[in-house]
């Protein structure tokens with residue numbers, strides 16, 4: 001427990017240092033945050049446009065979809081805020097930057113996560129919150145303590161699920177990137193995706209992880225419960241409470257896969 | 271039998287690389303980067319780890335520091351298996367890769383140090399003391415507040431060296447710590463390492479292509495080529511062993527086929543210039559010169575004294591390679 005607290009303190013310390021560095025460029029920081037807000041807002045505008053013509057989608061009204069959307073958008077925004085730097089991992093693995101993380105006395109995942117906090121990502125959270133407010137105002141929800149709790153829990157639980165899935169899938173880079181070829185790809189700007197071994201994770205597994213789990217457990221089931229809506233798919237209602245279990249399971253799986261993956265790290269020549 | 275601080279036995283590392291052999295074709299090949307290394311390093315030693323490009327030096331260092339999992343063999347560093355006890359080991363070692371940036375790219379140097387202090391849980395007093403020492407010895411003050419990305423190479427390496435040592439490591443692994451530094455900076459880094467070794471008993475394993483580093487710092491060297499150890503011993507012994515081979519450089523009046531003189535062997539020719547190697551214990555320079563002038567018209571002569579550089583060059587080129595197994599020089 002003391003370790004956890006100390007790790008959190010270190011995370012905050014590193015993040016604070018990074019924020020200070022970013023604030024040095026105040027103007028560009030403000031522009032980027034606003035830009036991020038508008039880009040993500042466009043997603044929602046698309047949904048509004050669809051609903052301008054169709055009053056309901058598969059039994060879901062515009063406001064209900066907004067709730068669904070807001071929950072998943074918020075989970076994704078927090079995920080991006082915390083672990084967005086995983087986007088860099090393939091590059092770090094390819095060019096050997098990851099070496100530095102292996103010689104420091106902290107978990108590698110911790111170091112990746114704490115390495116590059118970008119405040120502009122807050123823009124996405126603002127957008128998610130606005131949509132959520134819209135949904136809550138328009139919808140006539142019969143609030144109970146359990147429903148409020150469900151909404152409050154849906155965001156952190158969903159965020160954990162997203163983060164775990166991201167870690168789980170990005171771990172592939174430790175297997176696929178081989179130093180020399182990778183170094184070339186890096187220098188010549190070759191595409192990383194072209195070297196992706198599609199068969200490393202089975203196709204159904206990727207679909208399940210990539211679409212089914214996030215859509216179902218992060219937003220769909222919690223929304224059904226909050227709205228007290230009968231499940232159009234007629235799935236067992238116990239699934240509406242399964243998200244925390246899914247979060248724990250995916251988090252453990254992500255931790256294990258990451259651990260194994262790092263042992264396959266090949267660094268880069270030099 | 272007590273254990274040495276670093277013990278390596280039968281260490282191997284293979285890399286599987288895929289090469290493009292056509293538009294869509296790829297061939298897989300295995301590179302034996304490290305191919306059966308056995309050596310040990312005692313506490314307090316400074317060991318120079320040298321070898322030509324691609325010999326496997328960096329790969330070895332990465333296995334010793336827990337970055338790469340070995341393909342085969344056994345490693346013990348301070349009694350720990352590096353990849354199994356990575357974080358524990360990290361507290362006890364300092365690592366520097368001269369060719370890579372390990373500090374936070376956009377943070378001022380001093381902030382990087384502050385963060386590392388917390389990462390390594392260095393006590394406030396210890397930290398203040400160490401930082402003061404490094405600031406003075408490595409002259410960090412002019413750029414302590416500068417973001418790492420704006421530092422010159424030499425400034426950055428000094429920063430990285432400080433970062434590697436803030437937590438008082440027992441062992442320093444330095445992969446080309448002086449690469450790209452000017453003479454003054456090199457000198458400063460060498461002094462610094464010697465001092466750390468003398469005053470704090472820090473054990474140092476360093477790779478370099480600058481043999482002056484070796485001359486200045488290391489009493490013992492390991493030479494590796496194609497992933498195999500070809501020399502393990504004292505620097506002086508290496509010089510003694512290969513040193514007697516001195517070289518007489520003769521400029522002939524006109525180009526000629528390699529001269530044939532007793533006690534000397536032509537190792538290289540370039541137009542009218544010939545390099546004649548000889549064993550100083552068997553024939554004197556004067557006698558050799560007499561023998562040469564007896565068979566050819568000579569315009570000029572110079573005598574090259576043996577130095578570590580040429581000895582090592584010969585070993586790299588395969589001329590002085592022992593027939594089997596590493597030479598033990600001590």
Ligand SMILES: Nc1ncnc2c1ncn2[C@@H]1O[C@H](COP(=O)(O)OP(=O)(O)OP(=O)(O)O)[C@@H](O)[C@H]1O
Pocket residue numbers: 178179180266267268269270285286287301302303321322323324325326327328329330
């Ligand atoms: N990550 C990697 N993936 C594939 N091959 C690698 C990788 N790292 C090193 N190699 C290969 O292994 C061999 C040894 O490389 P290494 O970097 O250890 O050499 P080195 O002795 O440090 O050379 P240099 O003096 O050039 O730094 C080389 O043939 C190199 O191409």
Ligand SMILES: [Mg+2]
Pocket residue numbers: 270327328329445
């Ligand atoms: Mg190297």
